[in-house]
Amino acid sequence: MIYFVHGPDRWLARAAVLEVAAQIDPTCVNTTWIEGRETTIESIVHAVATVSFFGETRVVIVTDFLRNSPDDAMGSAESDPPDRKNGKRDSLKTLLTAVPSDPCLILFESSLIAPPAVIRTFVPPVTILGAEPPRGMALIAWLVAAAERAGSQIDRRSAQLLAETLYPQTWNRKPNNPRFDRPPEMALLAQEIEKLALAAHPDPISALHVEQMVERGPDHRVFRFQDAVLGGNLHSAIAELERLNEASEEPAMILNQLLGQLELSAVVCAANGQDAAEIADDLGGVSPARVSAAMAAPKRGNPQVIATVLSAVGIDRDLKTGRISRPAEALDALVLTLTVGSDK
Structure with a gap:
């Protein structure tokens, strides 16, 4: 067999x-x-x-x-x-x-x-x-069962809060645009359940435990913002950044994610057409879906990628050394560096 x-x-x-x-x-x-x-x-x-x-x-x-x-x-x-x-x-x-x-x-x-x-x-x-990772009610049921396997309990409302916290836009169903899909990672969810079970012991896992101990995941607006910036589209980048600000997203979080995506784009550019799963496996801690999204972004030549990375490193250094006082200022500087000069 x-x-x-x-x-x-x-x-x-x-x-x-x-x-x-x-x-x-x-x-x-x-x-x-x-x-x-x-x-x-x-x-x-x-x-x-x-x-x-x-x-x-x-x-x-x-x-x-x-x-x-x-x-x-x-x-x-x-x-x-x-x-x-x-x-x-x-x-x-x-x-x-x-x-x-x-x-x-x-x-x-x-x-x-x-x-x-x-x-x-x-x-x-x-x-x-x-x-294929479950979504919607099937994912909620999986989280409830995972808590039982960890020697604890979690009610369905708290399980849904956990799913929404980590995967705010994709826990329930796939988005229409595959590039914005961030499927639930079951290994991460299992780790979070075990962490919450240990913290809550001997009581069941509650919504309060989830709110206090689970870091909120990015929603699809962050990915749209990253696509606009890395694609050199200043007008779209500003519009998406305004939406993120209206949603009270932390500028430091947006900046760190943009820097991380820029770093990943540089790796993809240097990989010379390797498979997304192979790149993710070599890097470790990065999903193939995220690598595929970086590969699907507008292509830049090697010299341009190197110049962009050097500029981003300079802005990050200025923020950490105090030359730039606030993450919001560093984020604005990085957006302008990546988009100014584009005809989009």
């Missing part, structure tokens, strides 16, 4: 892998993990075919095998160049064909948002498990 577990949410995908493995091999005695980027097809097949202890079913979990294709490519198979796509398809088909039917092979590809065509069309069928 063969399972293919994919993202986009790594935490949910890993949980699905562990659940499948536990159902087949509850004691974990016959379960083997293999790093797919550092092995060969022959090694995987040999591990799957190895006789298990006590006659039980052997489980072999292979992570990131598609990053180990002949050209060392990774990411979504549908978006790769034809030569990379063919290399991955042939390697994967060879592996699927060589696996015996009795043991269990689990291919764990958390960086993919969908299975490649060879998985979808393979005979006998491969069991496909996707890890």
Whole structure:
């Protein structure tokens, strides 16, 4: 039997892998993990075919095998160049064909948002498990269950407040524009629940705990502002900044997020067309969705990126050394630096 577990949410995908493995091999005695980027097809097949202890079913979990294709490519198979796509398809088909039917092979590809065509069309069928984060009432129910797993309780109103605090515009549904989508990150939500459970113990998690201990996440207006600034659109940037000010957003928070996005844009520019998931994995702490948004922003040449980053570093230094007295002034200076001279 063969399972293919994919993202986009790594935490949910890993949980699905562990659940499948536990159902087949509850004691974990016959379960083997293999790093797919550092092995060969022959090694995987040999591990799957190895006789298990006590006659039980052997489980072999292979992570990131598609990053180990002949050209060392990774990411979504549908978006790769034809030569990379063919290399991955042939390697994967060879592996699927060589696996015996009795043991269990689990291919764990958390960086993919969908299975490649060879998985979808393979005979006998491969069991496909996707890890799309829940939203709306399903997310609320997940938070309630997560609190119970953490040895605590949270009512649905407080759970919704937690979701709204971290993902104010996207906890309930996807936005119409994918660029503004910030899907719930289940690993972060699980950490927040554990933190709140510890703080509230022995009492249940309340709305007051959420308000006092959870930092509010950015809404889509911040991303629209960043797009306008990085795109050199002064008029739109000013309009979006006014909306943020009317919403009582802290200038220091807006400035830090803009600096962070500018830094990420510089990294993307230097990555020379690498896959978004690969860049996110190399950086750590950055979601592929955020990298994709940076890649979709208006392109700047390397010299312009370097000049922009140097200007931003100078403004940040002036604020920290007292040459600029307030974050709002630094934010205005950065907006003007990035947009003045544009014809937009």
